[in-house]
Amino acid sequence: MKFGGTSMAGTERIRRVANIVRRHQEAGHEVAVVVSAMAGETDRLVNFCREANPLYDPAEYDVVVASGEQVTAGLLALTLQAMGCKARSWLGWQLPIHTDDAYAKARIGTIDADNLAASMAAGEIAVIPGFQGLSEANRITTLGRGGSDTSAVAVAAAVKADRCDIYTDVDGVYTTDPRIVAKAKKLKYVTYEEMLELASVGSKVLQTRSVSLAMKEGVRVQVLSSFIDDDAPLADTIPGTMIVSDEELEGLDMESQLITGIAADKNEAKVTLTRVADRPGAVAAIFGPLADANINVDMIIQNIAKDKGETDVTFTVTQADLVRAQALLEGRKDAIGYYRMLTDPKVAKISVVGVGMRSHAGVAADMFKALADRGINIQAISTSEIKVSVLIDADETELAVRVLHTAYGLDAAA
Numbered sequence: 001m002k003f004g005g006t007s008m009a010g011t012e013r014i015r016r017v018a019n020i021v022r023r024h025q026e027a028g029h030e031v032a033v034v035v036s037a038m039a040g041e042t043d044r045l046v047n048f049c050r051e052a053n054p055l056y057d058p059a060e061y062d063v064v065v066a067s068g069e070q071v072t073a074g075l076l077a078l079t080l081q082a083m084g085c086k087a088r089s090w091l092g093w094q095l096p097i098h099t100d101d102a103y104a105k106a107r108i109g110t111i112d113a114d115n116l117a118a119s120m121a122a123g124e125i126a127v128i129p130g131f132q133g134l135s136e137a138n139r140i141t142t143l144g145r146g147g148s149d150t151s152a153v154a155v156a157a158a159v160k161a162d163r164c165d166i167y168t169d170v171d172g173v174y175t176t177d178p179r180i181v182a183k184a185k186k187l188k189y190v191t192y193e194e195m196l197e198l199a200s201v202g203s204k205v206l207q208t209r210s211v212s213l214a215m216k217e218g219v220r221v222q223v224l225s226s227f228i229d230d231d232a233p234l235a236d237t238i239p240g241t242m243i244v245s246d247e248e249l250e251g252l253d254m255e256s257q258l259i260t261g262i263a264a265d266k267n268e269a270k271v272t273l274t275r276v277a278d279r280p281g282a283v284a285a286i287f288g289p290l291a292d293a294n295i296n297v298d299m300i301i302q303n304i305a306k307d308k309g310e311t312d313v314t315f316t317v318t319q320a321d322l323v324r325a326q327a328l329l330e331g332r333k334d335a336i337g338y339y340r341m342l343t344d345p346k347v348a349k350i351s352v353v354g355v356g357m358r359s360h361a362g363v364a365a366d367m368f369k370a371l372a373d374r375g376i377n378i379q380a381i382s383t384s385e386i387k388v389s390v391l392i393d394a395d396e397t398e399l400a401v402r403v404l405h406t407a408y409g410l411d412a413a414a
Contacts, residue, residue, distance in 0.1 A: 001021060001031060002036075002130065002167060003035050004168045007036075008037070017035075017076060020167070025123075032159060034152040035148070036072065037069050037072055037131075038068065038072060041068040045067065049061045061104050061142075066129070069130050073089040073129040077089045087127055088127065090127070092151075101139075104142060105294055107143070113158035116159060128155060130152060147207065149206050149210035150210040152164055153213045153214045153221065157217035157219050161219070162220070163219075164221045165222045168223060172187065172223050173190050173261070175260070181401060181411070184412070188239075192215035194354065196215065198260070199211050206223065218245070258357070259354035259357075262404045264349070268316045268317075268347050269317055270316050271342070272343075273286065273340075274339045274341075275339035277309065277311075285332070289328055290325060293324065298349070299349070300313070346394045346395070350392060368390075370403050371400060371403065376392055376393075378390045
């Protein structure tokens with residue numbers, strides 16, 4: 001069971017979470033719980049790091065931000081104990097959860113789960129802070145924002161759990177954010193592949209790496225709401241949205257489902273390098289150093305070369321990586337050979353996702369027309385087999401989502 005930041009925001013909500021956990025154990029389940037920091041706490045800690053040093057050392061950043069989950073893990077264990085349950089916390093370094101040395105965005109290698117499994121078999125509820133692990137150098141690492149979902153799936157895989165229930169502030173996966181579109185519909189099933197695309201393009205329900213890991217390890221994931229009454233039925237009887245394999249969905253009528261959902265991501269920043277030499281190796285000189293610095297690049301556009309053998313290169317990074325990317329590229333200006341660097345942190349990525357795209361033409365054309373009809377300008381485009389994404393001005397995010405949700409017939413009947 002995994003509970004997000006809104007579920008852990010304060011002692012009253014932690015008590016409600018403890019009650020949900022207790023009832024599942026009483027129903028005969030062996031339970032491990034992964035928790036996020038209290039809502040807003042990680043942002044507060046990140047801001048402290050930025051105030052201390054805008055070009056912070058990622059290893060020390062991890063020491064600071066990992067503390068949020070440690071607090072909630074201890075509080076939940078204490079609350080469970082007050083309810084008469086056997087419970088204890090297991091910090092990332094105590095299991096341990098082994099990761100690589102990519103501080104602030106580490107990847108999980110292995111989890112030593114023998115002691116954890118033995119503890120659970122003995123009737124003890126394990127409470128594990130999400131988002132954190134231990135590097136080969138015995139230093140605390142964090143998995144990147146939203147990493148608690150990845151922690152939960154990894155622990156579920158390590159203890160061979162029947163299911164990984166992700167409790168959040170919504171009761172399932174919707175066709176889009178219900179806070180933006182009131183007519184959004186809850187989906188009963190979503191394939192790993194669709195959820196992977198939705199998560200990668202801004203759906204806040206699950207983090208990308210958690211879905212990828214669930215797909216790789218074959219972990220069945222269920223998305224549920226933790227904002228339920230104390231006497232509500234257990235998750236076994238009232239499912240939210242199940243994230244499952246294509247094989248598990250065989251027999252269901254998936255042909256009629258052209259588009260699964262619309263996602264929006266405002267955590268994007270656009271970088272443009274002007275008058276880059278149009279020659280072999282020029283683009284590698286830009287993106288190689290960014291990769292070496294663990295800065296993830298998303299959308300990339302290279303304009304057609306101009307008369308002087310020069311081209312403009314535009315790409316996006318996360319807003320958190322923008323300052324580091326700027327500093328790195330400015331330091332390599334002569335080696336890359338660009339004229340000017342332009343940045344824009346006020347952009348958003350809007351994406352349309354659905355397995356039906358494989359067998360239906362015109363999805364992208366419909367998207368472009370719907371946005372054009374409302375005067376929304378497209379700055380960049382990227383596609384995959386089951387996804388079309390566009391970059392637009394951040395101020396037009398909500399309008400774009402509503403327009404596309406209606407255009408693809410996803411609005412729920414009144």
